[in-house]
Structures are given as C-alpha cells and as structure tokens.
Amino acid sequence: MTVPVLSVRDLTVEFVTRRGTLRALDKISFDIARGEVLGVVGESGAGKSVTGSAIIGLIDPPGRIAGGEVVLSGERVDNLSPEQMRRIRGKRIGMIFQDPLTSLNPLYRVGEQLIETIQTHTTLNASEARKRAIALLDEVGIPAPDRRIDGYPHEFSGGMRQRVVIALALCAEPEFIIADEPTTALDVSVQAQIIALIKRLCKERGTSVMLVTHDMGVIAETADRVAVMYAGRVAEIGPVRDVVKDPLHPYAKGLMGAIPSLEGEIDRLVQIPGSMPRLSNIPKGCAFNPRCSKVFARCHIDRPELIEVGDRKVACHLYDQPKAEIAA
Amino acid sequence: MLAFILRRLFQSLLVMLAVALIAFTMFRFVGDPVNQLVSLDTPQAQVAEIRRSLGLDDPVLVQFFRYLYNAARLEFGVSYQFRLPVISLLGERAPATLELAFMSALFSLLVGIPMGVYTALRRDSALAKLFQAVSLIGISLPTFLIGILLIYLFSVTLGWLPSFGRGEVVKLGSWWTTGLLTASGWKALILPSITLGLFQMTLIMRLVRAEMLEVLRTDYIKFARARGLKTRAVHFGHALKNTLVPVITIAGLQLGSIIAFAIITETVFQWPGMGLLFLKAVQQIDIPIMAAYLILISFLFVSINLIVDLLYAAVDPRLRATVGAH
Amino acid sequence: MSTTNTPSASPSPQKPPSLLARILDSDILASFLRSKVTIVAAIVVLILFIGAAFAPFIAPTDPFDPATVFLADASIPPVWQDGGDPRFIIGTDDQGRDLYSAILYGLRVSLIVGGLGVLLAATIGITLGLLAGYFGGRVDAVIMRIADVQLTFPAILIALLIDGVVRGIFKSATREDTALYVLVISIGLSFWVQYARTIRGSTLIERNKDYVHAARLVGLPAPLIMLRHVLPNVIGPVLVILTINLALAVITEATLSFLGVGLPPTQPSLGTLINIGNRYLFSGDWWIVTFPGVTLAVLVLAVNLLGDWLRDALNPRLR
Numbered sequence: 001m002t003v004p005v006l007s008v009r010d011l012t013v014e015f016v017t018r019r020g021t022l023r024a025l026d027k028i029s030f031d032i033a034r035g036e037v038l039g040v041v042g043e044s045g046a047g048k049s050v051t052g053s054a055i056i057g058l059i060d061p062p063g064r065i066a067g068g069e070v071v072l073s074g075e076r077v078d079n080l081s082p083e084q085m086r087r088i089r090g091k092r093i094g095m096i097f098q099d100p101l102t103s104l105n106p107l108y109r110v111g112e113q114l115i116e117t118i119q120t121h122t123t124l125n126a127s128e129a130r131k132r133a134i135a136l137l138d139e140v141g142i143p144a145p146d147r148r149i150d151g152y153p154h155e156f157s158g159g160m161r162q163r164v165v166i167a168l169a170l171c172a173e174p175e176f177i178i179a180d181e182p183t184t185a186l187d188v189s190v191q192a193q194i195i196a197l198i199k200r201l202c203k204e205r206g207t208s209v210m211l212v213t214h215d216m217g218v219i220a221e222t223a224d225r226v227a228v229m230y231a232g233r234v235a236e237i238g239p240v241r242d243v244v245k246d247p248l249h250p251y252a253k254g255l256m257g258a259i260p261s262l263e264g265e266i267d268r269l270v271q272i273p274g275s276m277p278r279l280s281n282i283p284k285g286c287a288f289n290p291r292c293s294k295v296f297a298r299c300h301i302d303r304p305e306l307i308e309v310g311d312r313k314v315a316c317h318l319y320d321q322p323k324a325e326i327a328a
Numbered sequence: 329m330l331a332f333i334l335r336r337l338f339q340s341l342l343v344m345l346a347v348a349l350i351a352f353t354m355f356r357f358v359g360d361p362v363n364q365l366v367s368l369d370t371p372q373a374q375v376a377e378i379r380r381s382l383g384l385d386d387p388v389l390v391q392f393f394r395y396l397y398n399a400a401r402l403e404f405g406v407s408y409q410f411r412l413p414v415i416s417l418l419g420e421r422a423p424a425t426l427e428l429a430f431m432s433a434l435f436s437l438l439v440g441i442p443m444g445v446y447t448a449l450r451r452d453s454a455l456a457k458l459f460q461a462v463s464l465i466g467i468s469l470p471t472f473l474i475g476i477l478l479i480y481l482f483s484v485t486l487g488w489l490p491s492f493g494r495g496e497v498v499k500l501g502s503w504w505t506t507g508l509l510t511a512s513g514w515k516a517l518i519l520p521s522i523t524l525g526l527f528q529m530t531l532i533m534r535l536v537r538a539e540m541l542e543v544l545r546t547d548y549i550k551f552a553r554a555r556g557l558k559t560r561a562v563h564f565g566h567a568l569k570n571t572l573v574p575v576i577t578i579a580g581l582q583l584g585s586i587i588a589f590a591i592i593t594e595t596v597f598q599w600p601g602m603g604l605l606f607l608k609a610v611q612q613i614d615i616p617i618m619a620a621y622l623i624l625i626s627f628l629f630v631s632i633n634l635i636v637d638l639l640y641a642a643v644d645p646r647l648r649a650t651v652g653a654h
Numbered sequence: 655m656s657t658t659n660t661p662s663a664s665p666s667p668q669k670p671p672s673l674l675a676r677i678l679d680s681d682i683l684a685s686f687l688r689s690k691v692t693i694v695a696a697i698v699v700l701i702l703f704i705g706a707a708f709a710p711f712i713a714p715t716d717p718f719d720p721a722t723v724f725l726a727d728a729s730i731p732p733v734w735q736d737g738g739d740p741r742f743i744i745g746t747d748d749q750g751r752d753l754y755s756a757i758l759y760g761l762r763v764s765l766i767v768g769g770l771g772v773l774l775a776a777t778i779g780i781t782l783g784l785l786a787g788y789f790g791g792r793v794d795a796v797i798m799r800i801a802d803v804q805l806t807f808p809a810i811l812i813a814l815l816i817d818g819v820v821r822g823i824f825k826s827a828t829r830e831d832t833a834l835y836v837l838v839i840s841i842g843l844s845f846w847v848q849y850a851r852t853i854r855g856s857t858l859i860e861r862n863k864d865y866v867h868a869a870r871l872v873g874l875p876a877p878l879i880m881l882r883h884v885l886p887n888v889i890g891p892v893l894v895i896l897t898i899n900l901a902l903a904v905i906t907e908a909t910l911s912f913l914g915v916g917l918p919p920t921q922p923s924l925g926t927l928i929n930i931g932n933r934y935l936f937s938g939d940w941w942i943v944t945f946p947g948v949t950l951a952v953l954v955l956a957v958n959l960l961g962d963w964l965r966d967a968l969n970p971r972l973r
Contacts, residue, residue, distance in 0.1 A: 090556030102547035358822040468955035610818040
C-alpha cells in the first residue's frame with residue numbers, strides 16, 4: 001500500500017478552560033488515501049470541525065493539540081513552525097468553509113482574493129495570476145468569469161459564492177482538501193451541484209477530500225469511506241457501503257437509521273434516545289454508554305479501542321469478544 | 329446613490345432647522361434683545377421704536393424666518409458683552425480652535441490606531457497590557473485634570489513648554505491666523521493638543537482593538553489563514569481594512585466632540601479660541617454668542633456626520649450596493 | 655425585580671429567567687473573586703462611598719461652618735512638609751478650610767449630583783426606550799430621531815447651554831440656588847440616549863415573545879405589561895450603563911464645576927476644589943489641586959473598572 005495522503009495518529013485536542021481541561025478530540029486515528037473521499041459524520045460537537053482545524057493547524061486558543069501526529073504524504077506537519085505550516089496551508093491542504101456568505105472578505109473583489117492567494121503560493125506575476133484566476137472561476141462554473149472576477153462577494157448568490165470559495169481552496173492545486181460542511185448553509189437545490197462540483201474537481205486532480213458533514217445522504221453519495229465520530233472519538237470507520245448498509249457500532253446504527261429511505265423500510269427510522277454528553281461530562285468507559293441499547297458492564301469501565309472487523313474498524317466492546325456472546 | 333445623498337441631505341437640513349429653532353428661542357425669549365440695547369432711563373417710546381425697528385413686534389414665525397435668513401448670511405447679531413458683531417468675534421477665534429482640534433484629531437488617530445492594532449494582535453504581551461491600563465486611565469482622567477497635570481509637569485516643573493496662549497501667530501489672508509509657522513506657535517500647541525486628543529486617542533484605541541478582535545474571529549479571516557496567506561497580509565490587508573470601516577464613522581463623529589471638548593482645553597490653557605469665548609458667553613449670559621455658537625457647532629456636526637456617511641458608503645461596497653438599490 | 659422571582663399569578667409561559675436569577679446562574683461571584691483588580695476597585699469604591707455618605711461624622715471639621723474656618727489657616731501645606739499643621743493632615747485651601755474635610759464633603763456633592771443625574775437619565779431613557787420599543791411605528795421613529803440629534807451634542811455643551819439659559823430666565827437666582835438642579839438636569843438630558851437605545855432594542859425582541867402575547871391576551875393594560883413583564887427582562891444591560899455613566903456623570907459635573915458653571919465655592923464639589931486649587935498651582939501650593947484631583951481620578955477609575963468587569967460578567971453585547 002502506498003503512503004496515504006493524510007495519516008492522523010492518536011490526535012488529541014484539548015481546550016484549557018477555567019473549569020478544567022476539555023478534550024475535544026480524544027486519540028483519533030484515520031488515513032486518507034490518494035484520491036479518496038473520506039466522509040466524517042456525527043452530531044454537532046462530536047469533533048468533526050475540530051479535526052479539520054487541527055489538521056490544518058488553525059485551532060483557536062485556548063485549544064491546542066495535546067498529542068498524536070498528523071502526517072501529510074509521509075511528512076509530519078503537526079509540529080512544524082507557524083511559518084512552515086502557513087506555507088502548507090492553501091498550497092498542500094485546501095479548506096472549504098461552511099458558510100460562503102461569511103467566508104469571503106466583503107471589502108475585496110473576488111479576483112483580488114483569488115490573485116492574492118495564487119501569488120502567495122506561486123511565482124506567477126499579476127497578469128498570469130489573473131488569467132489563472134479567471135480559468136479557475138470558469139472551471140468552478142461561474143458564468144462570464146472574465147467579468148465576474150471584478151465583482152464583490154455580495155454580488156454573488158450563495159451557491160456562486162461557494163463556487164468561488166472552492167476556487168480559492170483549489171487555486172494552488174493542493175493534494176488534500178478539507179470540506180467543512182460545504183453545503184449546510186446552502187439552498188437544498190444548490191447543495192447537490194456543489195457536492196458534484198467538489199467531487200468532479202477532486203477526481204480530475206486526484207485530490208483527496210475529507211468531507212465533514214452531518215448529512216448522511218451526502219456521505220452515501222459522495223464518500224469512498226466514512227468515519228463516524230462521537231464525543232471526540234472515532235466510533236466506526238470503513239467503506240461507505242458497509243457502514244451505511246450495515247453499521248456495526250450501536251451509535252452508527254442509530255445514525256444510519258436517521259436517514260429516511262425512499263424504499264420505505266419502516267424499521268430503519270429509529271431514534272437515538274438522549275443526547276451527546278457535553279465535553280465536560282463524558283462518561284467513563286465508552287462515551288456512548290448512557291444512550292446505548294446494548295450496553296453491558298464493560299462499557300462502563302473500559303474505553304473501547306478501534307478494532308478491525310473485516311474492512312473496517314469499530315470502537316465497541318460488542319465486537320471484542322467471541323461471536324457467541326454477541327448473539328446472546 | 330443620488331437618492332441616498334439627497335435623503336441624508338434632507339435629514340441634515342431637518343436637524344439644522346430644529347437646532348436653529350432652539351437657537352432662535354434662546355435668542356428671542358431668553359435674552360430680550362432690546363434690554364441690552366437700552367439703558368434704564370431710555371424713554372418708553374424709544375424702546376418701542378427700537379422694538380419695531382428690530383422687528384420684534386412681527387409674528388414669531390416671521391421673526392424665525394428672518395433669524396434663519398440672517399443666520400444663513402452668518403449674521404447672528406451683536407454680543408452683549410463686547411458690543412461687536414458675533415460673527416466677527418467667532419471668526420477671529422475660529423482659527424485657533426480649528427488648528428487645535430485638527431492637531432488633536434491627528435494625534436489621536438496617529439497614536440490611537442497603531443496602539444489599538446497592536447493591543448489586538450499581541451493581546452497577551454506586556455506592552456499591550458500596559459497600553460490597556462493607560463487607556464483605562466486615559467478614559468478615567470477628566471480632560472481638565474490631564475491639562476493641569478501636563479502644565480504642572482512641563483510648564484511649572486520643567487519649564488519646557490508654555491502653559492497658556494497660542495504663542496506667536498502669523499496672519500494668513502484676511503482673517504486666518506496660524507501658529508503653525510512659528511516655533512513658539514508649535515510649542516504652544518503641543519500641550520493643548522495632547523490634552524484634547526488623549527481622551528479621543530484612548531477611545532479610538534479601544535474601539536480599534538475591540539473591532540479588530542471581532543474581525544479576527546470572522547470566517548473570512550479564518551479562511552484567509554486557511555489559504556496560507558502571510559500573517560502580515562491577513563492582519564494588515566484583510567483584518568485592518570475591515571476594522572477601519574466602522575472606525576471611520578466613530579472617528580469622524582469624534583471630530584465634532586473634539587471641537588466641543590475644546591471648551592475645556594481652551595479654558596485650562598487660556599487658548600484664545602471659540603470655546604473660551606463661548607464659556608465666557610455662558611458665564612455672562614451673552615445669548616447671541618451662545619445661540620450662534622450652537623448653530624455653528626451643530627452645522628459642523630451635521631456636516632461631519634453627512635461626510636462620514638458618504639465616506640462610509642464609498643468605502644464599503646456592500647453599502648454602496650444597498651444604497652444604490654434604494 | 656424581586657417580584658418576578660416569586661411565582662406569581664401572572665401569565666408567564668417561556669418567560670426568560672429574571673436578572674437576579676441570571677446573576678446567580680452566571681458565575682458572577684466567581685468571576686468577581688478571580689479578578690484582583692475588580693476586588694480592589696470595589697473596595698476603593700466602597701471606601702469612597704462610605705466616606706461620602708458619612709462625611710459629617712468622619713470629617714474632622716465642617717468646612718462650611720464659617721465659625722470653624724479661619725483665614726489665618728489658609729494655604730497650610732500637608733503635615734509632612736515644612737509649615738504643616740497636625741490639625742490639617744493634607745493641608746488647607748486658600749480660605750483655611752481643612753482639605754481632607756473639604757474633599758469628603760466635595761465627594762459627597764459630586765456623588766449626589768452624579769447619582770441623581772444618572773438616575774434621571776436612566777428614567778428618561780428607560781421610559782422613552784420602552785415606549786419606542788413597545789409601540790414601534792411613529793412613536794418609535796420620533797423618539798429615535800430625537801435620540802440621534804441628541805447624540806450629536808456632547809454632554810458638556812448641553813450642560814453649558816442649559817446653565818446659560820436657566821440663568822438667563824431666572825436672572826435673580828444665584829448659582830447657589832440653581833447649580834444642583836441645573837447639573838442634574840443637564841446630566842439627565844445628556845445621557846438618556848444610551849438607555850433608550852438599549853432598552854428599545856431588547857424591548858423590540860421581548861414584545862414578540864409568548865409571555866407578552868399571553869399578557870396581552872389576558873387583557874393587561876400596556877403600561878402594566880411594560881413595567882411588570884417587559885422591563886424586568888430588558889433591564890440587565892442598564893446596570894452596566896448605570897455604572898459606566900456614573901463615572902461619566904461625575905466627570906461631567908467636575909468639568910462643569912471646574913469651568914466655573916457648576917457648583918459654587920460655597921458648596922464645592924471635587925471639580926470646584928480642583929478649580930480653586932488650579933489657581934494656586936503656579937504659586938507652588940500643589941496640594942490644593944492634587945488631592946481633590948487624585949480623589950476624583952481614583953473614584954472614576956474604580957467605578958470604570960467595576961463597570962468594565964460588570965459588562966464582561968453579564969456579557970450582554972453592549973456597544
């Protein structure tokens with residue numbers, strides 16, 4: 001197997017507050033292969049966005065990476081100096097933000113923002129950068145890009161702005177992109193277009209994607225593999241088909257049950273009782289134990305590690321014992 | 329855009345009309361203009377004659393419009409104390425006040441903005457904390473105390489700078505006098521400018537700091553960072569520009585209050601400006617000067633407000649768009 | 655405020671927690687105890703308030719009793735300087751008044767004027783803000799328009815104009831008679847806008863909430879709804895403005911008195927004392943201006959610090 005584009009090992013992120021240290025990410029690990037789309041799902045507060053910020057080295061204080069490592073194409077990046085990390089951002093790791101209405105600077109023309117970014121990461125001169133910017137806008141599907149490049153963000157619709165954001169994220173041809181809920185703030189009618197656009201562009205370029213979302217439908221359609229996160233931990237990770245069709249972790253089961261299915265399989269629409277614990281209040285053992293329907297003694301004592309089950313990994317004690325006991 | 333300008337112009341006009349009404353009421357009803365022109369032994373018939381010649385027997389509305397008309401021609405009557413036209417008294421003193429206000433505004437911006445940016449970017453550094461502490465003291469110390477303190481330090485104790493007056497002034501044109509062309513004029517300007525500007529400076533510093541911290545938290549700054557833009561470009565290109573847009577408004581409005589607060593500074597430093605004149609007028613109940621000062625200052629405020637609004641629209645493309653749509 | 659904490663018969667579905675409940679709920683006490691600066695500021699404010707309140711009992715002499723003031727004692731420096739007199743710890747002023755006593759009384763006057771002025775401003779502002787926010791429409795437009803105009807005029811200017819006008823109308827009145835009222839009214843009329851804007855903003859939000867609808871459905875009259883139901887829920891930020899405004903009001907009063915249009919030397923505030931002292935600065939009598947000046951600065955600084963802390967602790971997004 002070749003070196004993965006991104007490899008996250010035991011990544012731990014902590015927020016030091018006056019009430020004590022909160023663990024937003026607790027030893028999470030996953031890989032993303034070249035050209036692969038990894039979907040990351042979970043409820044809000046599960047640590048999806050923090051994972052993205054940690055990888056790109058932009059966790060706001062008082063948060064900090066407290067342990068683990070982030071390896072980009074074989075090179076460790078979590079311990080780089082701020083200046084070295086800055087050179088990687090945008091150049092090798094791109095990021096698409098959630099809300100296109102707020103992610104563009106309102107006082108600068110779209111073109112100025114593109115050209116500035118291109119020139120930061122390449123040696124192109126101003127007119128070459130502008131040509132490149134127009135080509136990019138064209139590529140992300142902005143009509144009349146040679147004219148629109150001089151427009152201000154507020155002159156674009158939400159969907160168009162998200163296309164600009166995508167162009168900005170891709171303008172230095174990064175090998176890996178973090179898309180943090182790229183469609184949440186958009187109209188439903190536009191969502192599919194944007195997802196299709198990200199998928200197409202990344203396929204053409206061979207770019208790997210970490211697609212953070214809470215929309216299981218998007219994951220099922222777009223991702224190659226999926227990681228289910230719960231309370232700052234990875235609950236289950238594996239090929240999207242397996243995880244969606246037949247989730248192993250009880251939480252993943254509940255989550256998948258939350259996708260309404262067109263075939264009308266009534267039994268699949270289940271609800272998970274309760275809500276995710278606050279970071280300050282994560283139970284001992286398995287974080288999911290208060291809500292789990294299959295909870296047993298060990299869940300209250302040991303924290304389950306990720307164990308391999310076929311193609312995937314799952315952090316659940318149910319799968320860490322002889323098959324016979326599960327059935328019981 | 330044109331509609332916006334017209335609407336703002338109309339609003340400004342309304343405000344000026346309201347102010348003029350107040351000034352007129354003061355002028356007409358608080359101080360009886362006739363009493364000041366006659367003495368106790370003036371015959372009753374003569375008093376009546378003066379009343380009529382001044383038009384004080386006309387309907388109030390007519391008098392108001394006459395007052396407006398005169399005010400528009402800068403005729404505000406005659407000062408009770410000086411027996412001179414108010415406008416020449418004010419005109420004589422306007423350059424002193426305007427130079428002082430300009431210098432303190434410059435001082436407050438040139439020092440306040442960098443300090444605000446610094447305290448926002450290096451929030452936890454010792455220097456930033458020092459700036460913060462100084463700013464709190466600057467806001468807490470009344471202007472006149474700062475003036476007294478500076479005089480005590482630099483005039484009384486050290487003897488470096490004069491404690492009162494404008495120094496040597498040079499006449500420019502027919503009525504403008506300036507202290508900016510002589511060494512003593514500059515020396516005399518230093519302490520008053522700092523005194524007057526210090527409060528605004530701390531205000532601007534705190535404003536810039538708060539605004540910048542807010543901007544630094546926005547998504548577009550995060551996105552700019554995530555694109556790997558240089559820290560300098562993020563801070564001084566993206567963040568500063570967005571910070572300064574609202575700061576322009578407040579700073580512009582502060583210019584008006586600087587001129588009003590000049591009353592205090594001019595008193596402390598015996599600065600021969602309009603503020604000092606106004607204060608003496610208040611003490612002597614010299615209504616024509618009070619009314620004229622009120623109108624002039626209001627006119628200044630309203631003009632500054634208007635300019636700031638238009639500037640704001642020119643700087644912020646979003647506003648330009650919404651304004652244009654109206 | 656306490657009335658809203660006791661369960662009452664008033665209709666209150668989904669009524670937001672009252673101010674008191676919020677204070678107890680937020681870690682206001684914890685944040686207070688954590689900030690050493692705030693504790694010091696609070697102690698200073700407390701000492702100054704007590705000093706002002708009990709000035710007649712604390713002050714060694716009554717600086718306004720001509721029988722105890724002798725011109726022979728004029729301009730005596732503080733005890734630690736040559737020529738100091740143990741009777742006057744920090745010296746005397748130009749008329750032989752004990753400076754320490756004069757400062758205590760001056761503080762009292764400053765705080766009374768500032769406090770009354772701020773209360774008047776709050777009353778005007780809250781009333782107009784409630785009316786504007788609750789009724790909206792034309793009422794709102796007119797009130798807020800006046801507020802805009804008002805805001806363009808600095809407090810000092812308004813106060814000076816009012817002073818001039820009042821003395822123009824009541825020509826016979828001496829400053830002793832009018833000064834206090836003129837100052838309180840000037841401060842009240844200068845500072846109400848901030849209250850009005852804040853209250854209006856939150857009232858606009860509150861008036862569309864269910865508990866107000868419910869109160870209206872029950873048929874409660876508008877004034878009652880505004881006072882009993884809306885007001886307790888919008889009053890929170892006012893506390894912060896009150897604190898910060900007290901500092902501003904004290905400064906304004908001192909400035910006016912310094913300018914000679916505030917309180918006369920016969921009933922001096924801190925500003926009057928500074929004004930008197932300023933005249934003797936050049937002759938080297940530094941203490942007459944210094945001690946009242948320091949007292950004023952410390953008072954304002956401490957109140958400002960408390961205000962800053964209160965704003966952060968309650969954390970309503972104030973401008």
